[in-house]
Amino acid sequence: MRLTALGLSLTLSLCLMAQERTLRIGILRERNFRSVLVMSAKGTCAVFADGVRKGEIQVNDGLRIDLVGRSLTAKSLGLSFTAKERIELVPRVETNSLRLRLPESKMAERTYPGSISVTTEGGVLKLTNAVPIEAYTAGVVQAEAGKEHRGEYYKLQSVSCRTYALCNVRKHAPEGFELCDGVHCQVYHGACKQDSINIAVQATKGMVMVDADIKLIHALFHSNCGGETVNAEDLWTKREPYLRSAIDTFCRTEPHANWQRTLTRKEWVSYLERRFGVKPTNKAGVEAMLNYEPTCRDLYLGNTYPLVPLKHVREDLKLNSTYFTVTTTGENVVLNGRGFGHGVGLCQEGAMHMARQGQSYTDILRHYYTDVHLVDVNTLDFFRDEDRSTGSAGPKR
Ligand SMILES: [Zn+2]
Ligand SMILES: [Zn+2]
Structure with a gap:
């Protein structure tokens, strides 16, 4: 009798574990x-x-x-x-x-x-x-990743979109739902009609990325990092061990690798003066505003004083990235930039390039997210239930 009860409860828990999250x-x-x-x-x-x-x-x-x-x-x-x-x-x-x-x-x-x-x-x-989460994931991958990519690319986008969704389910709690369908969360226009995406979602069913503490990661991605990704804390102050700056050689020849913006010398200088209070008193100070070349991804523009945070310049001037050089010829100031997006986490065009080279989706994910584990989300539910019943410090979402 006891064994039957145990068997029943085991079957029930396995059924619950296999049930797809809505x-x-x-x-x-x-x-x-x-x-x-x-x-x-x-x-x-x-x-x-x-x-x-x-x-x-x-x-x-x-x-x-x-x-x-x-x-x-x-x-x-x-x-x-x-x-x-x-x-x-x-x-x-x-x-x-x-x-x-x-x-x-x-x-x-x-x-x-x-x-x-x-x-x-x-x-x-x-x-x-x-x-159901898998149908949602397919819809998001279709809206966020676009057409005609390799199967491995769709698989890694499936894992990162699924992870991002589960990590952010409290974003709209006060409004009575979990995620919205816009860029604020992830773009979602309903059912996915592309077979190659549905196949990739099924092939990675339930798979998510977790950190060393078995917590779901913030699976951030952007279009093109320009050759070097950004530490999370450089952009949002909070450090995450899996969102570390890394050199990326894979995106450098991709469509959004380079950009250029030309301003007049007057526009550029008055913008820096007005917005950041930069008032050069000598020749070196003027030079710092007009010519700047980062050796790696900088947080601030050259040697100007007060400091000019590049993320503010990007926002104000609607630049593709914070990764750019400044050169001045006559009355023109030219910003030559690399990459497109915030630069944190997965670089989509680099990942597409790696997929075309035949690399596996797991290797590509590990290239962009440092020391992460790929696990089935149902295993996390199991750990969480264990944690709730024993009150021990186990893995949490
Ligand atoms: Zn939202
Ligand atoms: Zn890149």
Whole structure:
């Protein structure tokens, strides 16, 4: 009897471990709309109003939801009802998806895996997509990585996007969802339609990166580091042992390796004076403003006084990176720069180059993230449960 109970509990825990995590993504939150049309893309879809089941919509039937006064009204071929707070559409099979249109806008129809709930706030509708993590990861990789890359590249993007998502699930907690669908979190426009990405996501299913303390890492990435990545603390003050500056020879011939910006001498000098209070009193001081060549990635511009943080210059002048030289010829000041983006973590174009050279996605990830481990996220859940039940200092998220 005891053995049966033990067996049952073991089977139950294994089932729970294998269950895929669902993420709650706030979608289209930057748009203001009062109408939405949701259709079932395949199979039937159950409809709930304020938690009470109202019926089903069939494939290709649409449920139109409008905000009228302070309540939600909904109509389909066979349904007509109102809800005070929330309408939910849940496909009968978890792997099915929903098609979504905003009748008031020109936005192209989108397809979302998982279920969609519609609520209201501040006189407009708010949408949340509850999506299984692997389908979400595929959608993010499609939006963030683009087309026509090697399978190994899509695999490493899958691991880093999945890790980033799980590490940031508290970002929107006060708003009642976990992540948004914009650049603030990770860009997500719904279901991934590219087979090569879906294959890469499945091949790395559940895999995430953790540090030496088995904590999920901040899997930051950028377009091109210009030949040298940046320490996390150089940009955001917080040090992370896995986000260390490293020389990168792989991105130097890639599309965003170089950039150039020309300003007049007057524009440049008055900007430095106005913004940072640089007022050269001698020839050497003027020279420091007009000609500068970093030997490696610097934090400050040359020998100017007061110090000029390059990250502020990048923000103010909307430069591609903080990694640039300054040369002055006559009345023109030319900034010749390298790379594109903040430079911390994974360099996407360097990683694409490594993948084209035939390197494995695990080697590429370890090239950009120092001393990380690749583990199945379900193992972390197991460690966390152990930790909760024993109260010991074990691995935490
Ligand atoms: Zn966000
Ligand atoms: Zn690079």
